[in-house]
Amino acid sequence: MDWIERMNLVINYIEDNITCDIDYREIARIACCPNYHFQRMFAFMADISLSEYIRRRRLTLAAFELQQSDTSVIEIAHKYGYESHSSFTRAFRELHGIAPIEARKTGAKLKAYPPMSFHILVKGGTEMNYRIEEITEFSVVGIKQQVSTEKAFSLIPSLWENIRENGMAERLLDLADEKTGPMSNSVLGICTDGNWGENEKFNYYMAVSCEKEPPEDMEKLEFSQSQWVVFEAHTLSDIIKAWKRLYTEWIPTSGYNFANLPAIERYYPPGHNPQNELWIPIVKR
Numbered sequence: 001m002d003w004i005e006r007m008n009l010v011i012n013y014i015e016d017n018i019t020c021d022i023d024y025r026e027i028a029r030i031a032c033c034p035n036y037h038f039q040r041m042f043a044f045m046a047d048i049s050l051s052e053y054i055r056r057r058r059l060t061l062a063a064f065e066l067q068q069s070d071t072s073v074i075e076i077a078h079k080y081g082y083e084s085h086s087s088f089t090r091a092f093r094e095l096h097g098i099a100p101i102e103a104r105k106t107g108a109k110l111k112a113y114p115p116m117s118f119h120i121l122v123k124g125g126t127e128m129n130y131r132i133e134e135i136t137e138f139s140v141v142g143i144k145q146q147v148s149t150e151k152a153f154s155l156i157p158s159l160w161e162n163i164r165e166n167g168m169a170e171r172l173l174d175l176a177d178e179k180t181g182p183m184s185n186s187v188l189g190i191c192t193d194g195n196w197g198e199n200e201k202f203n204y205y206m207a208v209s210c211e212k213e214p215p216e217d218m219e220k221l222e223f224s225q226s227q228w229v230v231f232e233a234h235t236l237s238d239i240i241k242a243w244k245r246l247y248t249e250w251i252p253t254s255g256y257n258f259a260n261l262p263a264i265e266r267y268y269p270p271g272h273n274p275q276n277e278l279w280i281p282i283v284k285r
Helices: 003-016 024-031 035-046 050-068 073-079 085-096 100-104 152-165 168-175 236-254
Strands: 130-135 138-148 187-192 201-209 219-223 226-233 256-258 263-267 276-284
Touching (some): 003 236, 035 050, 050 073, 050 085, 138 168, 152 168, 236 256
Antiparallel strands (some): 138 201, 138 219, 187 201, 263 276
16 A cells, blocks of 8 residues: 555545544554654645644534534534534634634635545656665754644744753753764754644754763653665755655655654754755665
């Protein structure tokens, strides 16, 4: 089963369970995608977060029911996962611009979001330069921050700026292992967690390669031996482009799946070529 087919099965699962408690782990299982990647992958491919997509579908169907049935507003609210009339009204107004009761009036203007369908879009053959690396286990120590998936690319540069200004970057560099290792001679941005797409945030670590135990205000992550695909990125905008092409072009066509390890953005000192790299753990399908 190919990547695009699995993503369409995810959409089918959501539609079949739209009035139930949706199991986000089951969605990720259907997609064969680890926790570390699923919510970001969906957002890149769909241009909307998974939770927001589900919210819009539920409120679309709720609007249809309000127009086509005599079912009470509170019954429809409960059917689509809202515990109270007020929470449903607030969400409905935010999406449609009117209160639920107004949706029953002739001429009411509403918004409809139909189910998604994923396809591979064939574009001009723009090359993707990458390499495959096999590296041994290693450890990192870093500072953890929660980041909104939707706003990640605007927020993450400010996190790095903050740790430079408050002296934490210097402390990190002092912890870095001097020995040659698979992730030495660089600082690392590590994307983890997200509760299989249910959360709209993930944990982002600003870290260095380090075998020592971390200070109290930092955390240690252990990485097992794995195979990685590596994309060079000369600028920060290249990192963003690499993420998007990874999810929408490379993974769907490469014969690889994501391994169950966090992804790493690797930043090198000035003068290094390349300046940055994106490291993604992978396994053969």
